[in-house]
Amino acid sequence: MSVTIELDPKIEADYAAKAAAQGVPLPQYLQRLLEGRTGAANTETLSPGERAAFWRASVAGLPDTTPLSDEAISRAGLYDARG
Numbered sequence: 001m002s003v004t005i006e007l008d009p010k011i012e013a014d015y016a017a018k019a020a021a022q023g024v025p026l027p028q029y030l031q032r033l034l035e036g037r038t039g040a041a042n043t044e045t046l047s048p049g050e051r052a053a054f055w056r057a058s059v060a061g062l063p064d065t066t067p068l069s070d071e072a073i074s075r076a077g078l079y080d081a082r083g
Helices: 009-022 026-038 048-059 075-082
Strands: none
Touching: 009 026, 009 048, 026 048
């Protein structure tokens, strides 16, 4: 199936830069991105490098967060005064 989408030039440039960073053409990058959103990708047929690129594309744009401290994930930190 073929779909044509008109993108704002700034958005297109952003996706083109992300595709270039992963070393894939823009159409392939967008296809992987959309497949990742729908869960339609069959990762069993992908090579390890392709799976890694697919994963990177699926998490692109997520915020960076700091890991939880040992205290935050300790039993005392989880249950506090509830025991």
